[in-house]
Amino acid sequence: MPGLYNERLAKKAFRMSIVLLLRDLPPGERSKKIDELIEQEFEIPYSEKKTLSRATIYEWLRQYK
Numbered sequence: 001m002p003g004l005y006n007e008r009l010a011k012k013a014f015r016m017s018i019v020l021l022l023r024d025l026p027p028g029e030r031s032k033k034i035d036e037l038i039e040q041e042f043e044i045p046y047s048e049k050k051t052l053s054r055a056t057i058y059e060w061l062r063q064y065k
Helices: 002-022 027-039 054-064
Strands: none
Touching: 002 027, 002 054, 027 054
C-alpha cells in the first residue's frame, strides 16, 4: 500500500507543477505556453511516456478548477 500512495503523490506533484505554470496566465499566453510544453520531453513519474498532449493538459486544468 505505501508504494501506491507514494506513486499517487509523485504523479499528483508532477500534474500540479504543470498546472501551476499555467493557471494564472491569460488565455493567449496559456495557449503559447501549452504549445511549448507539448514539444518538451519530461520525466513523468511512473510512466514510460515522455511527452504530454494538449488534451491532457487541459483536462488537468479543468480538474484543478
